[in-house]
Amino acid sequence: MLPTLRSSLPYSMAVAVAAFALFYFLPDFNWPQQVYVVIGVLLCGILMPVLLDVKGPAVPPSSAELAVDYNGDTATLYVGNLPYRANEDAVKELFQRFGVVINVRLMKDRQTGRRRGFGFVEVAAKDSAKMINKLNDFEFQERTLKVREAKERQDDDNQSE
Structure with missing residues (x-):
């Protein structure tokens, strides 16, 4: 509605x-x-x-409409198999059902500007395990999401040694 x-x-x-x-x-x-x-x-x-x-409005604003000002520990989750039509707001709204979301970054192809089907969601550390449990293998816009804790980015210099 x-x-x-x-x-x-x-x-x-x-x-x-x-x-x-x-x-x-x-x-x-x-x-x-x-x-x-x-x-x-x-x-x-x-x-x-x-x-x-x-x-004024009869319905209080949803958690998606409230600004997040979180100062605690954070964790970054990798989200794979995202639908290409999904945007940051839709992903943020989905994750906010299960906890505090600080930031959503969906990756785009540098040449075409089209979404690549994966991204990263920065969340409160205390909510990360719950989000992984609830949203891994979750059906979102006709795609099955893959959600896990993001690994630290490895530089190419460290891989050759």
Whole structure:
């Protein structure tokens, strides 16, 4: 459900019930049906934005919308077999279900700029094991993710020795 629809739904229902009660209990004015439609449109078209503006959203912001300011130990997770259409926000939202996410980096091909199907997620160290357990072999956008702790990058100089 869209966030704007989710936030306005309680108010829409309240206005609909109030309009129904108003027209049900008032004496019949024998107005044409078009007048009732215009009144309904005015109620929902004018009163609804006023209510939303004054009251604010009915649903608190999700954890994906809150900024993360984490100062503890962190761990970096490797995430492989990502769908090429997945973006950083979608991956962050998925991982935030299981803990604190500090940063998401999805790798791109330098020449084409297209995603390469893997990335790294920096998370709170205390949540990393839980995320690995929950999200390794997890079905995400029709692909089975591979999640494990990232290995330190090895320089080419160290490999030749």
